[in-house]
Amino acid sequence: MQFSIGVEYAFHSLFYMVDLPEHKTIGIKDIAKLHGITVTYLSKIFSKLRKAGIVRSIAGVNGGYELAKGAENISFWDIIEAIEGTSRLFHCIEIRKKNIFVNDPSIFTDKCPCLIKVVIQEAEDLMRNQLKMKSLRWLHDQVHKDFSVEKRKAIADWLKDV
Amino acid sequence: MQFSIGVEYAFHSLFYMVDLPEHKTIGIKDIAKLHGITVTYLSKIFSKLRKAGIVRSIAGVNGGYELAKGAENISFWDIIEAIEGTSRLFHCIEIRKKNIFVNDPSIFTDKCPCLIKVVIQEAEDLMRNQLKMKSLRWLHDQVHKDFSVEKRKAIADWLKDV
DNA sequence: TCTATTGTGGATAATGAGTATCCATGTTAT
DNA sequence: ATAACATGGATACTCATTATCCACAATAGA
Numbered sequence: 084m085q086f087s088i089g090v091e092y093a094f095h096s097l098f099y100m101v102d103l104p105e106h107k108t109i110g111i112k113d114i115a116k117l118h119g120i121t122v123t124y125l126s127k128i129f130s131k132l133r134k135a136g137i138v139r140s141i142a143g144v145n146g147g148y149e150l151a152k153g154a155e156n157i158s159f160w161d162i163i164e165a166i167e168g169t170s171r172l173f174h175c176i177e178i179r180k181k182n183i184f185v186n187d188p189s190i191f192t193d194k195c196p197c198l199i200k201v202v203i204q205e206a207e208d209l210m211r212n213q214l215k216m217k218s219l220r221w222l223h224d225q226v227h228k229d230f231s232v233e234k235r236k237a238i239a240d241w242l243k244d245v
Numbered sequence: 246m247q248f249s250i251g252v253e254y255a256f257h258s259l260f261y262m263v264d265l266p267e268h269k270t271i272g273i274k275d276i277a278k279l280h281g282i283t284v285t286y287l288s289k290i291f292s293k294l295r296k297a298g299i300v301r302s303i304a305g306v307n308g309g310y311e312l313a314k315g316a317e318n319i320s321f322w323d324i325i326e327a328i329e330g331t332s333r334l335f336h337c338i339e340i341r342k343k344n345i346f347v348n349d350p351s352i353f354t355d356k357c358p359c360l361i362k363v364v365i366q367e368a369e370d371l372m373r374n375q376l377k378m379k380s381l382r383w384l385h386d387q388v389h390k391d392f393s394v395e396k397r398k399a400i401a402d403w404l405k406d407v
Numbered sequence: 408t409c410t411a412t413t414g415t416g417g418a419t420a421a422t423g424a425g426t427a428t429c430c431a432t433g434t435t436a437t
Numbered sequence: 438a439t440a441a442c443a444t445g446g447a448t449a450c451t452c453a454t455t456a457t458c459c460a461c462a463a464t465a466g467a
Contacts, residue, residue: 144410199256222361302444
């Protein structure tokens with residue numbers, strides 16, 4: 084039970100896009116090369132990010148992607164939910180409906196929703212809310228603080244040429 | 246990205262075992278019939294619960310399963326971890342290692358562990374801790390509070406005969 | 408207008424985890 | 438001894454994820 088690899092690709096792709104100069108886009112081709120994966124595969128991931136309103140696409144020559152809103156308004160959970168979808172960790176499929184006590188409805192009248200589901204979803208919400216509090220901007224600033232001058236320059240140069 | 250169905254089978258199986266009289270065991274066969282699944286499949290789930298120290302097995306005639314400790318000492322998370330394992334939601338496979346900046350090690354010297362992983366794991370820990378606070382006993386008492394006298398009797402009678 | 412560049416989406420295959428069953432084996436009360 | 442019970446190996450089926458190829462649409466610049 085893990086997040087898909089697409090979440091990691093999304094995080095690391097978006098991380099570099101924070102430094103993109105205003106009105107400059109970056110092509111899928113360049114990010115795919117950066118990660119060593121194919122263009123068409125990464126495009127599926129960016130398709131999800133686009134539908135979630137995290138990035139914006141510009142078609143045609145010199146087109147590409149840019150962040151659809153400020154990095155401070157893109158949370159960790161926004162990115163995860165864009166890739167993983169909105170489904171819950173515990174999806175009660177009501178196996179109780181099949182159990183032997185069901186034959187007598189007067190005896191088997193559980194309250195719905197199932198309490199197990201409620202408890203697990205409440206715990207899940209704690210996690211989600213924590214992830215909603217950390218933004219892509221925060222991640223970017225924390226990480227860049229520890230980058231050397233040379234590394235920041237290397238990234239900036241690379242972004243200039245793509 | 247969801248918990249496996251085994252988690253639900255485990256919860257609903259253990260729920261009935263709380264009412265089991267002292268030193269009385271229940272056979273896999275009866276629980277499997279209750280849920281409408283095969284004995285061998287449910288035995289895989291109970292094998293995990295046994296290895297996690299949640300239930301204890303007695304082989305041979307009149308054998309079966311019983312809780313290995315008090316229901317108040319079995320948390321929601323204990324049950325989930327027994328079935329799902331201990332792996333984390335976000336397992337950073339370090340795609341950065343493949344990226345183009347790696348060719349120059351003096352430039353690419355990220356601190357490990359990856360900050361993305363740290364943040365997600367901290368959020369996950371909030372969820373885990375919340376699930377560690379709710380016990381099987383608590384679930385049992387909350388649900389039984391709302392059960393009718395007839396239903397409680399039906400369950401008790403069923404447990405007496407298995 | 409033509410063309411090279413860039414994103415979009417359908418079709419498809421490979422992989423791997425989860426779901427599920429059957430059967431052989433070991434243990435134990437009667 | 439035997440019937441009842443758990444255990445573990447082998448196997449197959451299903452399904453989401455991972456991944457690629459290709460045809461198509463959009464667009465900037467020659």
